[in-house]
Amino acid sequence: MSAQEIQEAEAKRIRLAPTTKWTVDAVNAFSEASAAERTIFRVPRAEPAAAREILDKVIALQASAAAGLLGVGSTGGAGADGAVAATGDAAEPGSGSTAADGVDNSREYATQLLGPPLGSPPHLDDLHRFIQGPPAAQIPISVDALSAVRLPPALQSHFRAASGQLAFAIGASLASPLRQGGSAVVWTVIMEHVVVVSLLQALDNALPASLRIGLVVARDQQLDRTLHTMTTTKSLGGSPVQPDGFLRGQDGRLLAKWEVKAASLEEAVGDLHKKMAAWTPLYYGDTEYLPCFAAAGSHLQFYAVSRARGGMASAPRAISPRYNLTNHADRAEAVMATIKFYQLLRAQQARYPADALPAGAVMRGSGPGFTRELLFRTDVLAARKRLSPWSAFASWCGVGFTALAGLYAATAQRPGLVHAVMGTPTLQGDLYCVDLTPLGLQSSSALPGTEDEARLMLHGLLHGLAAIHEAGFVHRDLRWDNFACSPPDSPTGGSRRWFLLDLETCALADQAPPPAFKPDGWQPDTTLVDGRYTRASDLFQLAWAVQAACWRVVDSAEGKAFLEAILTRPALQQRSAKQLLEHEWLQCVDPDGMCCRAAGAWPGER
Structure with a gap:
């Protein structure tokens, strides 16, 4: 196969991107392709091309030049393709690079x-x-x-x-x-x-x-x-x-x-x-x-x-x-x-341990008309969260930026929940961004194995809820994915301290949620009280999320009484998060959260 044939095959394989000055300069400077071959890449489009696609094309040209020198077949288009995993077996007869047989x-x-x-x-x-x-x-x-x-x-x-x-x-x-x-x-x-x-x-x-x-x-x-x-x-x-x-x-x-x-x-x-x-x-x-x-x-x-x-x-x-x-x-x-x-x-x-966080990786998700991105930064110990367009997210879940910024400010000195590095998030145009600390183990990697571990988990998460509730807000999305904990204090073990994630779904308490906002775990005819999401709704959703993990390890009478108390239907719940922190099973030394060290995410903690 000639270099010309390889080049044309590569052009068909790759989704052609529009021309930019970068493309033309790179092709002109670094390939031995003819003028005719270069025109393959000059496809006018309105949108800019991704650099990784451009680089893939330049590498394809480089491979073509190499093939002309070496007299062998193509590499199959291996290039810097954004995020590309090597897959499949190496042996592919007919590739042009196999033995004569x-x-x-x-x-x-x-x-x-x-x-x-x-x-x-x-x-x-x-x-x-x-x-x-x-x-x-x-x-x-x-x-x-x-x-x-x-x-x-x-x-x-x-x-x-x-x-x-x-x-x-x-x-x-x-x-x-x-x-x-x-x-x-x-x-x-x-x-x-x-x-x-x-x-x-x-x-x-x-x-x-x-x-x-x-x-x-x-x-x-x-x-x-x-x-x-x-x-x-x-x-x-x-x-x-x-x-x-x-x-x-x-x-x-x-x-x-x-x-x-x-x-x-x-x-x-x-x-x-x-x-x-x-x-x-x-x-x-x-x-x-x-x-x-x-x-x-x-x-x-x-x-x-x-x-x-x-x-x-x-x-x-x-x-x-x-x-x-x-x-x-x-x-x-x-x-x-x-x-x-x-x-x-x-x-x-x-x-590497199985629960290592993907450092430097961007985790992406989508919702109705918006996208989420979470980057685990390596230049500082923080996670950068972005939502775009913010207007679509805010409309979906009924959250206002000013109110949310106020919540971050009000809880900045309280443990049990994540904090904004600079105190509050930012909104530039329709792009919401916040750097969050501390980082923690994903909850799926730290399920409670003993009653003490279950007690510490609920203790820390309740401190986070108490801080949110005292600021006049409710969390509304309490599930395992939104719980995290600190790693053990030492290689030989130590107490894990828990905290809440994802404050972006928080809203003012006692409000009716938008019709489309129904997070996983909400129980029909139970979670809402007369159509409104209350502080008691948060307590019930927390209990609902952890009950399976906790009931299997909690044996004491005090522990079972606590689980029953927090699992009370919202319409009948008489206790607040702060009052539950005073329960004899939790043994909280400071329900106000200023001195108790059971919760994770203390201000300034990374």
Whole structure:
């Protein structure tokens, strides 16, 4: 298959995006395509294209140029596709990169190359030696690629001529042309993708399903500033809060990140640190470090960011030499280091706890006419929540921004519920945004296993309700997804402290909700009192949400009496949240919430 044929196939495969100056500059500067081939991408549309789609096309052109050099088939369009997981088996006869008999041995090559999974990630002090060590077997590479580069004998001995998709991918990583010109940062993006990211994806895809990570690649979209997505979110100081790239497992947990700059590797390394200033076991468990890499100009280097004291992250520590990717020997060493880097990622994934939060990930959802986004920030310990358009959300649930901002301000010094970092949320146009603290374990990861744990859970959540009720509001959406708790105070255990999430559904008490607003868990003919949602409705909904988890572990007479009291039908409930905190089972030392340390989310807690 010729480069022209590959290019046309890629154009059909990819959903064509509209032209931007960035597209034309990138194609003109970094491909060997003819003028006719370039016009494939010049499709006029009114809307701006996503940078990830543009980059995918540029990489496709780069792969076409590589195919023309190497005389082999296409990579199948592997590119930075926003968030793309390697799926399926490696063997696909007829791909153009298999052996003459149609057999692709990529699975066997990958298994031998990566060896058995590491028992645990190497110690930080051993990482440099680990990354520089040779892979477990010789590296398969296409014959044409191996003959296209000149390597010192010591490096040449680590490679073996082979066929198949993995051999082609390694050949493209090592020998694909990197034509410099135009925008330096775009050229660097293409370089790190061709040499590192696409190879990591190819390794993952080649392994048997039981051994692969299920690697997901995501890029920051700040190459196109017209995009209005979470990945362009900035800090109060105006700098981006997201790294330029992420590597994740399919469960969303962060395995690695990277930064790209036009010329200064030191600047890229500085951004690695700045955008990962906070370290928490909620993101990383008990792992010692997070693997990273940085690229600038023609240079690339691998790093590790480790935990430091006080919930902070240390400055990035180099774990490899600095590679000049325009030098064949350096590029071969970078390919070898990338293979070892994949082994490291696999060990990191196995080390993470199942309940680790997806650091840096954007969790999206939708409602009637609006979207929700939640970003677990890594530059600070906070979660950024956005609702858009706010007017649609407010109409659906009957919430006013001024009232909601007042609730955040009124509860800022009370425990048991999340707090706005700057005191109140913001509303810019029709976009609602708030940074929230503290972070906590998802409730599904911390179900009560004893009566004491059930008591602490209800104790903390009631403090949150009491604060909301005293401000004149009700929560209205009390369910497991809106409960969280702090991690244990120490590795050996400790009391978990609970708090409420999602204040955006709060409204003034004793109001009739809009007809369309019916959260999961509301009980017909019970939750509302004469069509109104009251403070007693909140108490009942809290009890309804936790009753199954609590009844199975609560054995004492006092505990059962409390559960019956809080489960009283709203129309008959005589007690308030504060009065329930005074119940003998909870043993609250301060129902006003100023001194009791049973609740989570104390003001200033991260």
